[in-house]
Amino acid sequence: MRTIFGKIFHDGKFFRRMLIDKDDIITMDNENYAPDGSEIMDYDDSVICPPFADCHIHFFQTGLYLGALDLSDVNTKSELLESIVGLSLNDYRIGDVVWMWGFDPEDTMPNSEELDSVAQGIPIFLRRADGHSCSLSKSAQKMLPPDMRIDEGIYSGAIQEKVVDYFLRMVPLPELTIAAERVIQTALDVGAMRIHALVPYIRWAEHLMNIESQFPVEIEIFIESTDVQSVYELGLEQIGGCLLVDGSIGSHTAALNEPYYDKPDSRGMLYYDDTELLDFFHKAYQKGLAVVMHCIGDRAIEQYLRCAEMASGGEKLHRWRIEHAELITFQQLERVRELGITLSVQPAFETRWGMENGLYKKRLGERARYTNPIRTALDMGILLLGGSDAYVTPIDPPAGIWSAKNHPKPSQRINLADAIKMFTENPVLWANSPDVWKIKGNINLMLMAGDFSSPQTAVKQIIRL
Structure with missing residues (x-):
């Protein structure tokens, strides 16, 4: 038996002690003693977290760019x-x-x-x-x-x-293997052991399936395709990922209800018409595939919700996801809650673009006050997943946690426990995984250097038991 002492995060709370027997965690509590004969691992007041997740990584592209300029x-x-x-x-x-x-x-x-x-x-x-x-x-x-x-x-x-x-499509498969190795090492350096890998092509997804067993992480694959039958035949439970309903705020292509502040002749663009999107949703719904799509602007989110409601007849859409949701309205959040849809968000976007006179303010004017309303969504009971959108921002769950609790808009800041859950327990809940502490059957502890009170908080050591 092992007795672990530290500031151990689990189920939204911190505990003093963890007891482990063989390969299973027996209990977590606030006792200060170790059972007779147990191996003691005392980390004082260091924070110990479950393995982190990054729920939005452009997997191979990130690895390729790590070798680019x-x-x-x-x-x-x-x-x-x-x-x-x-x-x-x-x-x-x-x-x-x-x-x-x-x-x-x-x-x-x-x-x-x-x-x-x-x-x-x-x-x-x-x-x-x-x-x-x-x-x-x-x-x-x-x-x-x-x-x-x-x-x-x-x-x-x-x-x-x-x-x-x-x-x-010109990139050869051996280059993809090298890219995968780069991504995995980068993720391990920051404690990200659950990776939601967004992959643009079925051939690339098949390649990842062939090599993933060699990596000490859990990989959930998302194929960014509308080819429902092919994705279904691969045995996946979701389709999409960063499959675009619209573009980005920085490039003036996110689909907005009102024109851009700095480009008043544009409201961005939608990549599908309703007929195309609804046909895709119907096919996926009938096959039991959860549809995961990139929607940044309020007009894109509206289209996703409109088509999702029609495809499901208003039934709950568990595991369906909207990625980013940067300009989601309160009324849209209410519909997300009613449909049981998950929001996959990137708190680091606010650190990068949400500061005073940042990109959001330049592009959106006063609407920049309403970007990334994660506190509002959380208070409404919506499941939030944390990610980086790597390569856009670095794979770094501790930085994402810090960003979520230090949102530039004070009304949207969340507490430390809820921020950690976005990158640990919530992804496990979304995936219906059995154990937040286990990766491929082994218990892993993230021993932290720091307590998330500064953006420099990092993983000091991954303890594999």
């Missing part, structure tokens, strides 16, 4: 162009293209001519940090079919998705 510290187009000069760009090739990512410009994306001025004749694919805009050098554009080329070389909306799809 990271431009997240570059703020303007001129800085970007200056930073590329003199680099050995071939070090960042993935297949035949140099990949760059993480650029979140205060001004604009560079066009093809500007990229060519520093590209050394090498094909460059530059993706905006939010994943909803990209720029191509002229040599990269020449790799595209003629009908996908545009003079400026800056892509957003549906055409951007086609361009990204074109280049991703």
